[in-house]
Amino acid sequence: MSPSFSRRGLFKVGALALTAGAIGSAVPNAAALGPVRGTIIDFSAGVPSPQAIKNAGHMGAIRYVSDKRPDAAWMTGKPVTLKETKANAAAGLPTASVYQFGRAETADWKQGAAGAAVHAPKAIALHKKAGGPTNRPIYIAIDDNPTREQYTRQIRPYLQAFSKTLELAGYQTGIYGNYNTIEWAIQDGIGKYFWMHDWGSNGKIHPRTTIHQLPHGKQQTIDGVIVDVNEVYADDWGQWTPGKSAAPAPAKKPTTKNPQPKPQSQAQAPSNGSSDLVNQLSSQLQSKHPELPELPQVTADGVTFPGKTLSNDQIRQLAKIVAETVAKAR
Numbered sequence: 001m002s003p004s005f006s007r008r009g010l011f012k013v014g015a016l017a018l019t020a021g022a023i024g025s026a027v028p029n030a031a032a033l034g035p036v037r038g039t040i041i042d043f044s045a046g047v048p049s050p051q052a053i054k055n056a057g058h059m060g061a062i063r064y065v066s067d068k069r070p071d072a073a074w075m076t077g078k079p080v081t082l083k084e085t086k087a088n089a090a091a092g093l094p095t096a097s098v099y100q101f102g103r104a105e106t107a108d109w110k111q112g113a114a115g116a117a118v119h120a121p122k123a124i125a126l127h128k129k130a131g132g133p134t135n136r137p138i139y140i141a142i143d144d145n146p147t148r149e150q151y152t153r154q155i156r157p158y159l160q161a162f163s164k165t166l167e168l169a170g171y172q173t174g175i176y177g178n179y180n181t182i183e184w185a186i187q188d189g190i191g192k193y194f195w196m197h198d199w200g201s202n203g204k205i206h207p208r209t210t211i212h213q214l215p216h217g218k219q220q221t222i223d224g225v226i227v228d229v230n231e232v233y234a235d236d237w238g239q240w241t242p243g244k245s246a247a248p249a250p251a252k253k254p255t256t257k258n259p260q261p262k263p264q265s266q267a268q269a270p271s272n273g274s275s276d277l278v279n280q281l282s283s284q285l286q287s288k289h290p291e292l293p294e295l296p297q298v299t300a301d302g303v304t305f306p307g308k309t310l311s312n313d314q315i316r317q318l319a320k321i322v323a324e325t326v327a328k329a330r
Contacts (some may be wrong), residue, residue, distance in 0.1 A: 002118075014301070015217055016212055020140050024044070027171065030165075034230045034233055035233075036233060037059075037230055037232045037233065037234065037235060037237075038048055038058070038059040038231075038232050039058050039059065039229055039230060039232065040058055040060045040061055040062055040096070040211070040230050040237070041053065041056075041057060041061050041062075041220070041222070041226040041227040041228060041230065042061065042062045042063070042064075042098070042213070042227065042228045042230060042234055043077050043225055043226065043228065044064060044068070044075045044078050045075065045103065045225055045226055046076050046077050046223075046224065046225035046228065047076075047077045047084055047225065047242065048222040048223035048224075048225045049087075049223050050087050050088045050090070050091035050093055051091065052222050053088070053091075053093055053222060053223075054085070054091055054092070056220060058093075058229075059093065059094075059232070060088070060093045060095060060096070060155060060239055061088065061093065061095055061096075062095070062096040062097070062098055062139070062195070062211065062237075063077075063079075063080035063084070063095050063096070063097060063098065063130075063232065064077070064078045064079050064080060064097075064098055064099070064100065065080060065083075065097045065098065065099050065126035065127040065130065065138060066078060066079055066098075066099045066100055066101045066119075066122065066123065066126065067101060067122075068127075069081055069101065069102065069103070069106070069255060074172045077225070079126045079130070080097070080126070080130045081130055082129065082130050082242060084130070085130050085131045085132075085162060085241070085242050086131065089241040089242055093101040094239035094240060094241050095130075095132075095199065095239065095240060095241070096136075096137070096139070096174075096211075096237060096238040096239050096240070097123070097127045097130075097132055097136070097137070097138045097139065097143055097238070097240075098139035098140075098174070098176055098195070099119060099122070099123035099138055099139070099140055099141060100141035100143055100176070101122070104144075104205050104231035105184055107142075107143070107144060108141070108158070109144075109154055109155045109158040109159075110154055111154075111158065111159040112153070112154045112157045112158055113157035113158060113160065114161075114206065115158055115161075116158055116161035116162040117161070117165075117320045119162065120161070120162045120165040120166060121165070123138050123140075123166075124138070124165075124166070124169055124171065125160075125212065126241050127240075127246065128141055128243055129172075130242075131241075131243065132240055132242075133171070133233075133240055133242075133243070133244060134170035134171055135170060135171070135172070136171060136172060136238060136239075136240045137166075137171065137172040137173055137174035137192060137193045138166055138171055138172075138173070138174060139174030139175060139176045139195050139238065140158075140159060140162050140163070140174065140175055140176065140179035141176040141177075141192065142159075142176060142178075142181050143176065143197070144177075144181075144199070145178055145180075145199045145200030146180075146181060148180075148184070150274065151180075151181065151184050155184075156184070156185075156188060156190075157172075157179065159175065159188075159190050159191070160188070160190060161187060161190065162198065163190055171192065172192050172193065172238075172257075173192055173193070174191060174192070174193035174194065174195060174210070174238050175190065175191040175193070175194055175195070176195040176196075176197065177194075177195075177196065177197070177319065178196065178197055178198070178199050178200045178201045179196065179200070179202070179204050179205075179206050180199035180201075182194045182196055182206045182208065182209070183206060183289065186208060192211045193211075193234075193237070194208050194209050194210050194211075195209075195210060195211040195212075195213065195230070195236045196209045196211070196212050197213045198213070198214075198215055209233055210232070210233060210234045210237050210238070211230045211231070211232055211234075211237050212230060212231045212233065213228055213229075213230045214228070214229045214230065214231065216228075233281025239316045249304045275303045301303050
């Protein structure tokens with residue numbers, strides 16, 4: 001088995017992936033299998049009205065921030081639009097984002113790390129266009145039952161490069177996959193949110209599952225649109241509403257005498273003196289790529305950002321460098 005590109009290994013391959021790993025490590029896990037909090041739907045064959053979704057008893061939707069395939073004109077519900085997310089928000093229905101363009105023989109992950117340079121910027125652009133804020137995950141779809149070899153050779157580098165691009169742009173990573181894909185990704189330190197499908201899962205639900213897509217036999221027709229139904233296992237399942245950048249507040253818990261920890265406002269810096277190495281390598285990378293925006297600097301208080309919004313071109317450049325970094329590290 002090929003060595004995994006772990007968060008520890010990031011400190012050996014360059015400042016770009018290094019800094020991204022430091023940022024991602026400070027985000028708390030969002031998956032906590034327990035009582036079902038409610039149900040959400042996903043769909044692509046149309047767009048049900050907010051009232052119809054509420055009447056069916058669902059609390060939101062997970063929507064595609066990807067274009068429909070050229071051979072799938074029936075996908076009139078792709079991509080999600082600002083009009084839709086605003087209408088749903090007005091009805092109290094939040095949205096989560098997922099990216100999937102190809103499928104089967106044209107699956108996005110089959111392009112490996114290089115595919116992230118194409119697909120990650122597109123996901124970010126459509127998420128933003130629909131009103132999606134930063135500090136929220138975009139789920140990366142692995143809509144297959146892959147072998148271990150397929151995961152190692154193609155899926156892992158695709159997820160790594162896609163994930164680093166998301167983190168550098170201020171987003172978090174979600175993964176849509178079956179039991180094994182989720183388990184392998186967790187072992188490699190990839191992802192904070194996990195949306196599990198049953199194909200190849202052998203009837204098991206992974207304990208880190210955030211959202212579980214029910215079998216096709218549980219599909220519903222809402223407002224004339226066939227939808228998949230998903231059970232939610234976490235208060236924070238990656239949901240957002242247009243114009244709100246902060247993560248949703250967790251459900252209130254009974255008060256106790258012990259003081260609760262204060263929310264963390266910024267990513268923690270790597271420990272054991274590694275922050276100096278991060279900044280040194282960041283400076284070296286910046287000198288080799290002056291066309292890139294200023295990279296974050298790591299201090300004792302956390303990660304300091306330059307306060308710039310990355311353009312799609314800059315994100316694409318970063319994705320390309322990340323993909324090359326991952327390829328060299330394998």
